Each structure stands twice: as C-alpha cells, then as structure tokens.
Amino acid sequence: MxxxxxxxxxxxxxxxxxxxxxxxxxxxxxxxxxxxxxxxxxxxxxxxxxxxxxxxxxxxxxxxxxxxxxxxxxxxxxxxxxxxxxxxxxxxxxxxxxxxxxxxxxxxxxxxxxxxxxxxxxxxxxxxxxxxxxxxxxxxxxxxxxxxxxxxxxxxxxxxxxxxxxxxxxxxxxxxxxxxxxxxxxxxxxxxxxxxxxxxxxxxxxxxxxxxxxxxxxxxxxxxxxxxxxxxxxxxxxxxxxxxxxxRAYHQYRRLKPLWLELQGSTQSWAATMKIAWWSPVELRKSHREAAIHDGLLNIAPYFRASVRSDALAQALAQGLDRERAAVVAEAAMIASACRAHAAHRSDARPADPPPDAPRLQHTGGSDSLVSLSRTFGSPIVAVARRRAAMPESASHE
The missing domain is CATH 1.20.1070 (Rhopdopsin 7-helix transmembrane proteins)
Known part of the structure; x- marks a missing residue:
C-alpha cells in the first residue's frame, strides 16, 4: 500500500x-x-x-x-x-x-x-x-x-x-x-x-x-x-x-480608508447605505468604498474653493515637495475644507451650483489616483485647511 x-x-x-x-x-x-x-x-x-x-x-x-x-x-x-x-x-x-x-x-x-x-x-x-x-x-x-x-x-x-x-x-x-x-x-x-x-x-x-x-x-x-x-x-x-x-485590491481598500472616512458625512447614496459583509470579496468591498468616495466628492463639489487649493499648494512647495506631490496634497486640503464646509451648511439651504470655471478635481481618475490622494490626508497642510474651514467665517479672515 x-x-x-x-x-x-x-x-x-x-x-x-x-x-x-x-x-x-x-x-x-x-x-x-x-x-x-x-x-x-x-x-x-x-x-x-x-x-x-x-x-x-x-x-x-x-x-x-x-x-x-x-x-x-x-x-x-x-x-x-x-x-x-x-x-x-x-x-x-x-x-x-x-x-x-x-x-x-x-x-x-x-x-x-x-x-x-x-x-x-x-x-x-x-x-x-x-x-x-x-x-x-x-x-x-x-x-x-x-x-x-x-x-x-x-x-x-x-x-x-x-x-x-x-x-x-x-x-x-x-x-x-x-x-x-x-x-x-x-x-x-x-x-x-x-x-x-x-x-x-x-x-x-x-x-x-x-x-x-x-x-x-x-x-x-x-x-x-x-x-x-x-x-x-x-x-x-x-x-x-x-x-x-x-x-493589490486589499491594500488599495485599506489605503482608501482616510479619504473614505473624511467623506463619510457627505455620502448620501446607496453606496453609503448599503452594507457590505466583511467576508465579501475584497474587490467588491474596494469597489463599494470607491463608489462611496465618488458620491461624497460629488456632494461636496459646491464647496470646493480654488483659494484653499492654491494656498495649500504654496505651502507644500515651500516645504520642498515636488510639484506633482504638492498638487495631490493641495487637492486633499481642498477636499478636507469642503467636507467641513458641507458639514456646517448641512442643515441650511444647499449653496448654488458652482460656475463652470469652479475648481475641479484632478487626482480622482482611478484606484491608484484615489489611493495617492487618500494617503495625503495625514499631512499637516491638510490638517490646517480642515481647521480653518471649521472656524467661524469672521475668525477665518482675521
């Protein structure tokens, strides 16, 4: 035998x-x-x-x-x-x-x-x-x-x-x-x-x-x-x-978490309300998280301010970041600021739609771009933009 x-x-x-x-x-x-x-x-x-x-x-x-x-x-x-x-x-x-x-x-x-x-x-x-x-x-x-x-x-x-x-x-x-x-x-x-x-x-x-x-x-x-x-x-x-x-999908899913958490209060579609079980395929969970992120970005779009992005870009360049990395940090700062502005006006009337020349996102075209953007949310420059947006209007201009 x-x-x-x-x-x-x-x-x-x-x-x-x-x-x-x-x-x-x-x-x-x-x-x-x-x-x-x-x-x-x-x-x-x-x-x-x-x-x-x-x-x-x-x-x-x-x-x-x-x-x-x-x-x-x-x-x-x-x-x-x-x-x-x-x-x-x-x-x-x-x-x-x-x-x-x-x-x-x-x-x-x-x-x-x-x-x-x-x-x-x-x-x-x-x-x-x-x-x-x-x-x-x-x-x-x-x-x-x-x-x-x-x-x-x-x-x-x-x-x-x-x-x-x-x-x-x-x-x-x-x-x-x-x-x-x-x-x-x-x-x-x-x-x-x-x-x-x-x-x-x-x-x-x-x-x-x-x-x-x-x-x-x-x-x-x-x-x-x-x-x-x-x-x-x-x-x-x-x-x-x-x-x-x-x-790769698992790592992207994990690295999208900072951006996903930042936008959680701004997401109102099925992507936010539908629950995905933890045992679901990681590709499905990643797609669900990306859908929630894109929905949140659409909701906060009226609050994007070009001035916030330009200020953050100047700070990032002054700290020695290369142009491409600085642009990603500046975009993350604009998103963080818009999230705070959206939260402050959530109970008020929605502001008018932005004009055609309003700032548009440039680093959300795919999974890799979203991951790169998400990883910058721990930057001090983003934290500064977040705090300024949460300050009263008068105080922020002092």
Missing amino acids: DSGLILYIPGVVLVAALIVKLPALRRTGHDPLLRSVCALLLVGCAVLFLAAPPTIAAVNDLTGITNFSAPLVYCVLTAFSGSCIVLIINWRGGPPERIRRASKLCISAYAAVTILLVVLFALGEAPVERLRDLDTYYATTPFIREMIMLYLLAHTVGSVILTVLCWRWLRQVDGSLRTGLALIVLGGLLDVGYLATKFAAVFARWSGRDWDYLSTYVAPPLASAAALMVGAGFIFPLVGQRASATW
Whole structure:
C-alpha cells in the first residue's frame, strides 16, 4: 500500500487543483489555454492513479487480461507528455492559426504513438503479471521490449521539449509566471531523472546485469515528484495572478480608508447605505468604498474653493515637495475644507451650483489616483485647511 501512496497523494493534489479550475472552465470553456490546463491536470491525475500498483492489480483483474495496465499506463503517460507540449504552445501565445496548427501536429504525433503502443502490446506476450517491475521483467521480450522503449522515448521527447522551452522562456519573464516556469523546469529535471533510471535498468537487462531496483524503487518517487512539480508549475501563474490581484485590491481598500472616512458625512447614496459583509470579496468591498468616495466628492463639489487649493499648494512647495506631490496634497486640503464646509451648511439651504470655471478635481481618475490622494490626508497642510474651514467665517479672515 505504501507504494500506492507515493502516487496517490500527488494525484489527490492534482484532483484538488482540477476541481478549483472547473468553475472557470464552465464560465470560459472557449479559452484554449484554460482547456489545456484542465486537460493536463486530468491526464496527470489519471497517470498517477493508474500507475499505482494497487490500481494496476485492480485493472488487470477487472479486464481479465494479464498486464493490461501496462499499455493503459503507457498510453496515458504518453498523452500527458503531449498535453504538456500543447499547453506550452497555447501558453506562449502567437497567431491563432499557428497555435492550432502546432497543437494539431503534436496531438497527431502522440496519438500515433499511443496507437502503436497498443499494437505492440497485442503482438507481444506477457503472461506473468508484474505490478512493479514490468519494464525490466519484459525488457528482452519481443514486441513488449519495443513497446517499453517507445513509451520511454516518447516521454523523453516530451519532457525534454517541455524543460528546454520553459528554461528559455524563464529568462524572459518575471513574477508568478517565472515561478511557475521554474517549477516546471524542476519537474522536468526530476522527470529526466526518472527516465534515466528507467533506461539504465532496461539497458542493464539487455547486457545481462540486474539493476531492477532503479526502475522498481528509485523511479516511482521521482515520477511522483515530477508530476507534482509540473502540475504546480502550470497552476501557480494562474493562482498567483489571482492572489496578486486580490492582495493589490486589499491594500488599495485599506489605503482608501482616510479619504473614505473624511467623506463619510457627505455620502448620501446607496453606496453609503448599503452594507457590505466583511467576508465579501475584497474587490467588491474596494469597489463599494470607491463608489462611496465618488458620491461624497460629488456632494461636496459646491464647496470646493480654488483659494484653499492654491494656498495649500504654496505651502507644500515651500516645504520642498515636488510639484506633482504638492498638487495631490493641495487637492486633499481642498477636499478636507469642503467636507467641513458641507458639514456646517448641512442643515441650511444647499449653496448654488458652482460656475463652470469652479475648481475641479484632478487626482480622482482611478484606484491608484484615489489611493495617492487618500494617503495625503495625514499631512499637516491638510490638517490646517480642515481647521480653518471649521472656524467661524469672521475668525477665518482675521
């Protein structure tokens, strides 16, 4: 049972990854890259589960054909090699017609190898069931020998192409994609180690030596680790990009808090009254906070004063801030002043709409601009503008 666990455990991990990707596949099933990822995960799961000795014995008993699992595992492993190359073709991108042509060529070549594996098994004779050492036990048997070499060669070609392409691409990218490619390269190197042990054990049989332990005990852990690394490598960029976007949205949500709090008393739309649960996706909470901010800015627009912004700009420049940063601080000061003026007149009649040449906000065009604006609300210059706006009209002009 221990030998089975070596393959079952990473198989379960790939099944979990496949389950995670299924909702996205239902939503965007036309995406060739996503289809390729799911196909790879599915075939990888099949390889790991079918190659485990307990499964091999069960399949042989179920079919009633001695060693029927051998061509089945070899065919699925060959399909896995082809799936890796197809995924790389789609991952790298390019003209759609070229991608389709290259994918079809790869699928056709590996389909031909799969058919030939079945034919060779049918032509050969393997009467003794071997659950763990079929490769070496039948290494000199006609047709079975050719079947073994064919699957090893097909898998070698796929593994080498995958590793080399990912290694070349690894040096051209960064971020989560680079990490994913590094995992694939590591998986490819482990797979090369698996193939080396298999070839060494088979060649040893041909020369009359017994190196069966390489194929029986060394190769399976290497295959398990290789499949896990390759699967993780293909999944990580997709998960990493999502995690990176979520992390960025979370930081923006947090950094918008000063501006959001400043405008809370000025926000009267659905954005202020609708409550968002704390367990809601952070992207939704960030969008809700931005909507509340924009609503508040619209409400206080009649209270914007160009004089407040120009005074704050002069102070910021005098303190040594660069022009761009000083402009953001000055805009924050004008907003803080307008919030206080709005609060003071909330019970009074709303002032007339500002004339067309009234000051307009210049740093609220997107999430990054709002975050930059929000982070300035701790500035002493903003605090001064806030205090002056809260002072009685007569006192503020003394």
